[in-house]
Amino acid sequence: MLRLVHGMTLPPIGPLRAVGIDDWAIRKGQTYGTLLVDLDRRRPIDLLPDRSSTTVAAWLRRHPGIAVITRDRSSEYARAATMGAPAALQVANRWHLLLNLRQAVERWLGRVHGRLRHLPSLAAEEARRPGQRLRAYRRSQAEIAVGLDSRARRLAAYEDVRRRFQGGETLLAIARQTGLARGTVRKYAQAESFPERATRRPSPSRLDPYLAHLEQRMTEGCENAMELWRELRERGFAGTHRQVHRFVAERRTRPARRTARKWLARTSPPVTDAIPLPSPKQLAWFLTQPVEGRLPHATAAIGRIEQDPEAARFGDLAQRFAVLVRTCCDDDSRPSDPAGELDLWLDAARLSGIPALETFAVGLERDGAAVRTALTTSWSNGQAEGQISRLKMLKRTMYGRAGFPLLRRRVLLAA
Known part of the structure; x- marks a missing residue:
């Protein structure tokens, strides 16, 4: 089967007027290739083993007559288009x-988020309907302890990065020394204060339809979680009593009668539903x-x-x-x-x-000509983006084990 595929004749490229260029991952984060698409015929015409300007420019020189080249914002592709087809109109992808x-x-x-977190909430933002949750349920003591340990490690890494950066080390050198990703190093180095993890909006819970009833009963003075759970069961609630306990625990006005003595000092006041x-x-x-x-x-x-x-x-x-x-x-x-x-x-x-x-x-x-062309013409690199998705599908059907020659033939012959 492989000999038959490798022996088949590839379709001719033919004269080209408009070409789309985009990169694709051979091994994500390590090696990348280039896909070229005929925008008039709407089909891929070639795959290149890398995305260097030299390789792409050499391919463009072998196909004179190209009038339009659509591409992303890559400086390599901009340089390749300038060297390989200087008369072509370059179009940046919108x-x-x-x-x-x-x-x-x-x-x-990311740099100023710590400052913005201290801004007061607006009245319209704080308004909520009865029974509407604005924050996630409180976590258990063990989960809180794990979160505090994680924060301490991130804070130590942040202070280390800031100390190294202020000492004159480059971001790349700091990333190599600390083992952190360059994006994380850049975020820590440029942040005005320690970037706390943002609180996510609450995901749907099976307790949500019964929140209005729970709030009303707690307003009336009932803080017995088991009694509230039994009331909800009669109303059709299918969850466990632990969900009700977690809801009641963070809104108590006084400790429960059976609260262990070691937890009395950790009892927190009722929380407010402030929007993070x-x-x-x-x-x-x-x-x-x-x-x-x-x-x-x-x-x-x-x-x-x-x-x-x-x-x-x-x-x-x-x-x-x-x-x-x-x-x-x-x-x-x-x-x-x-x-x-x-x-x-x-x-x-x-x-x-x-x-x-x-x-x-x-x-x-710096990319002014291509950006202006993108705003004044209808050319787009969307076709190349779509063919990249198709190429990924073909890679996965071969379990990622196909070499470049076989993958190139599959992409071009299937078109």
């Missing part, structure tokens, strides 16, 4: 523009999403962080750029001059005084 924007927002939020600030990743997602599609909790979180002037300025500029990218191909809401709008945005970003935004703007200016 999806990657939004991705890079969200990454820039997330990096900045979402993580930097969640906030970055909220800030770059269309305003009309935001959920109420996302709108409330953005309103809360916008009490900080720098966050309000960053959020406004991020939303302006996201709207520009999304509407550039929409005939109904397309700006009259997308390139001019981009220049105005770049000027505002340079004057914002926010390093993360200034760095993002510098990257856009």
Whole structure:
């Protein structure tokens, strides 16, 4: 079977006008190849064993006549297109523009998240319906102890990274010495304070439909968890008494009669349902999403962080750029001059005084021709992204054991 596949004639490439370029993982995180797609015929035309500018430029020289090259924001592919097809029109992928924007927002939020956590919640954010949970159920003492140990280890790593970084060591050297990922080292080095783990929004629980009844009964003075559990069973609750005990334990006004003496000193006062600030990743997602599609909790979180002037300025500029990218191909809401709008945005970003935004703007200016073309034409690299997903499927059908020559033939022959 393998001899037959290797002996089959590959389909001819033919004349090319528009080509999409994207990378794919041979071994994720280690080695990568390049996939080239004919955008007119909507099919892959070749696989390359690496993603270096030299290899891609040599392939482009062997196929003259290419007028359009769509690609991601990779500097290697930009260099390859310039060397291999200097007359071709380069188009940056709009999806990657939004991705890079969200990454820039997330990096900045990771640095200032400790400051934003201290901002007061808005009245609209704190409002909740009876029986609505705004936080997860309290964990057991053993789970809390494990969490504190984990926090102590992360705090020690944070202080070590900060000490090394302030001593002049590079991020790469710190990562090698500490064994931490470079992304973690970068986050610790740039953070204004120790980045606490953000509290997630509560996931659905089978106790949720009965929360209003529990709150009403506890307001009436009933703090007997077993009695409340028996009442819920009569109402159809199928969970165990432990779930009710956990709910009641964090809202008691006094210790239970059978509480062991060693736990009396650890009894905490009743908790309030204050909404925690979402993580930097969640906030970055909220800030770059269309305003009309935001959920109420996302709108409330953005309103809360916008009490900080720098966050309000960053959020406004991020939303302006996201709207520009999304509407550039929409005939109904397309700006009259997308390139001019981009220049105005770049000027505002340079004057914002926010390093993360200034760095993002510098990257856009460096890739300015491809970015402007992306905003003024309908070309997209979406076809290459789709063929990458198809290539992954073919890899998995061979259990990841196919060598590059066989995988290349399967991709090209199946097209």
